[in-house]
Amino acid sequence: MTISAATRSNRVEPNAVRRTVLDMLYRSKASHLGTNMSEIEILIAIFGAVDCIKIRDHAPDRSRVIISKGHGAAATYATMAHYGIIPFALLDSYHSNGSKLAGHVSHGVPGVEHSTGALGHGLSVAVGAAIGLRSRGFSSVPVFAVCGDGEIQEGSIWEAVMLARHLNLSNLVMLLDNNRISSITDTDKVIDLRPIERRFAGFDVFSCTVDGHSTEAVSAAIQRSLASGKPGVIVCDTIKGKGVAFAEGQPIWHYRSLNDDLYRQAIDGLI
Numbered sequence: 001m002t003i004s005a006a007t008r009s010n011r012v013e014p015n016a017v018r019r020t021v022l023d024m025l026y027r028s029k030a031s032h033l034g035t036n037m038s039e040i041e042i043l044i045a046i047f048g049a050v051d052c053i054k055i056r057d058h059a060p061d062r063s064r065v066i067i068s069k070g071h072g073a074a075a076t077y078a079t080m081a082h083y084g085i086i087p088f089a090l091l092d093s094y095h096s097n098g099s100k101l102a103g104h105v106s107h108g109v110p111g112v113e114h115s116t117g118a119l120g121h122g123l124s125v126a127v128g129a130a131i132g133l134r135s136r137g138f139s140s141v142p143v144f145a146v147c148g149d150g151e152i153q154e155g156s157i158w159e160a161v162m163l164a165r166h167l168n169l170s171n172l173v174m175l176l177d178n179n180r181i182s183s184i185t186d187t188d189k190v191i192d193l194r195p196i197e198r199r200f201a202g203f204d205v206f207s208c209t210v211d212g213h214s215t216e217a218v219s220a221a222i223q224r225s226l227a228s229g230k231p232g233v234i235v236c237d238t239i240k241g242k243g244v245a246f247a248e249g250q251p252i253w254h255y256r257s258l259n260d261d262l263y264r265q266a267i268d269g270l271i
Helices: 014-028 033-038 040-047 052-056 073-082 122-135 155-166 196-201 215-227 260-269
Strands: 064-067 143-148 172-178 206-211 232-237
Touching: 014 033, 014 040, 014 073, 014 260, 033 040, 033 073, 040 073, 040 143, 040 172, 040 215, 064 122, 122 143, 122 155, 122 172, 172 215, 196 206, 196 232, 206 215, 215 232
Parallel strands: 064 143, 143 172, 172 232, 206 232
Antiparallel strands: none
16 A cells, blocks of 8 residues: 555645744743654654545545654644644644643544544554544555554553554554653653564554654655554654754753743754
8 A cells, every 4th residue: 555646735845833832832932842842753654645635625534543642732733834724823822721732632633533642542543533434434544553662662552553463454653752761751760662563563554763853754755664564663863852952852841841942042053
């Protein structure tokens, strides 16, 4: 299974999305800068591989994109705006009172399939979406789930992988944002799951590890997964806070907000 060139949207530049995210976080004084910056190339690869018009129009045969690490909302909404799924003007209200755009993704936003935030649930939802699409004759329509490396400590993740392989949901691709920081400490200090790819490979799914900050590498892995005839798990090695020098690899930027000086440093540092 592959995605035809005719259904792919034009690529966008990662730093263009990063600028948008920085604007959103600065304006709203919101947190989660680190996790939003680490997943941007992953999101670009996903939305660049699908028919975004069908997602925007809620077509029955649209690709499903489930953001299981729901606190990556700012990057998700920014990427969706750059791909024309939601209007840029909507981003101005991010994380403000009465806004649809909360700090965790919500299905109240057009184009968002499922509300997430309680970690470990999104992959199971993606499995259900793949089953549903198959039952309606759309078994070739891709379903994507974006998960965090801290999130895979949840047992529900592994149950979902087992079921996906048992049912051979070959249109399902999980992309793991492996930034190695879980909340405010190193992920392997909480539960060490290394080597991650080998653990998933043990379930006889397609698995590979790529540079998660190479849109091209992630995009190519998506195509390889969809052509494999098996559910896929793509481990995307990333840096938390990528692109913002003072935040890269710093656990505190899971929660810290931008002030005027740091916002300007972050913007000026994007090349």
